Amino acid sequence: MRSISRRLLLLPIAAGVVLALSGCTTDQLHGYLPGFIDGQAPATNQTQRVSDLWVGSWITLLAVGVITWALIIWAAIVYRRRRGQTGLPVQLRYNMPLEIFYTVVPLILVLGLFAFTARDQSIIETRYEKPDVTIDAYGKQWSWDFVYADTANLDNSVYDQGVQAEPSDPGAAGTGFVEKTIPTLYLPVNRKVEIQLRTRDVNHSFWVIDFLYKKDMIAGQTNYWDFTPTRIGTYEGKCAELCGEYHSRMLFNVAVVSQADYDAHLASLRAQGKIGSLGTEYDKVDGSAGGSQNTGDEVGSSNTRLRNERNGN
Structure with missing residues (x-):
């Protein structure tokens, strides 16, 4: 009962x-x-x-x-x-x-x-044994470089190099921040993607908010993130590791597109002459990071060149 x-x-x-x-x-x-x-x-x-x-x-x-x-x-x-109780x-x-x-x-x-x-x-x-797309993502103060790697022939890879953040007037304090184009990482929908995560200077963290996951970018180390984007759209990303003065401006977008649009984007980068593997040559000198080749002046001049290219100069 x-x-x-x-x-x-x-x-x-x-x-x-x-x-x-x-x-x-x-x-x-x-x-x-x-x-x-x-x-x-x-x-x-x-x-x-x-x-x-x-x-x-x-x-x-x-x-x-x-x-x-x-x-x-x-x-x-x-x-x-209760009333009347004692002790x-x-x-x-x-x-x-x-x-x-x-x-x-x-x-x-x-x-x-x-x-x-x-x-x-x-x-x-768990990493894919044979990803359809392999991308090298480099974090740097305070932007991102994306290399769409051709694993069969690295010379056929293409890249998109973000402009690093700089004060509007390096010689004056509190003058603001140079606005820059937020870099966009393109991914084909329903394709196996592997992103190889590295940093050019200090530690960063690669976070795509809607993907509900993030991976750290550790100096001298390569991390991997394997997944399949399943919905076309544009998603916000940011650095989730405090990495310096303009950490909050270290943003990027992820555009999940059709295979045709993805191929068209790679073709446009190739037409701009952005061909090859963009490796450690733009890393900041830091012995603790395992050895990089460029000096701060070289990175700064490269940064200026990239900004002039975007402005059509």
């Missing part, structure tokens, strides 16, 4: 949960994370996985919170001091079942959250 009453009690609770979830919007179902649009695919093949981990973790934590709050309120009401209530020093419960349950929760996180991270961090 008791089991029947419990089932009857659980039925309205389950029905309420189902109704609540069915009435949720896309934003609510994904924990108000970016990267999702009603009726369209997620931004990448990994976006849904990150969202599921995020939402599942919050549901678990909220359930624990509700149970904890309920027990605290229940104990405060049931065991409150102290009966003191319980040890209760082994409760001690075991309070130890085992949190341990299970922590291990469970760790296991799901490790599983998803392992999947996300």
Whole structure:
């Protein structure tokens, strides 16, 4: 009889949960994370996985919170001091079942959250054996270089070199910031992409907000990010590692386009003469970064040349 009453009690609770979830919007179902649009695919093949981990973790934590709050309120009401009572209530020093419960349950929760996180991270961090597109992304104070690598012949690679940020008047303080064109990384939709992440100076971090993932760019080290963009659109990106005075201006865009538009973009870079592999020759001199060749003056002159090219001079 008791089991029947419990089932009857659980039925309205389950029905309420189902109704609540069915009435949720896309934003609510994904924990108000970016990267999702009603009726369209997620931004990448990994976006849904990150969202599921995020939402599942919050549901678990909220359930624990509700149970904890309920027990605290229940104990405060049931065991409150009543009128006419004097002295102290009966003191319980040890209760082994409760001690075991309070130890085992949190341990299970922590291990469970760790296991799901490790599983998803392992999947996300797995590199493609044969990516369709390989791109070298270089972070620099305070812009980005993108090299669309031809793995069969590096001499056929093309690149887009961003203009580094500079004060409007290097000789005066507080004169503002030179506005620059935000560099755009082009990616073909539904193609396996591998981005090789490097830095030309200090540590940076490559973050595409709607992709729900970021990777650090460590001096002297190459990191890899493999994914498949699954929805055409333009997405905002930024550096997520404090990297100097104009860190907040170290922005970029990601344009996920059709294969035809992607090929047309590469052709336009080739027509501009931006052919070849743009490697470490523009790195800032820093012995701790593993050896780069250019001096600060060479980087500055290259920066000026790039700005003049953009201005048509």
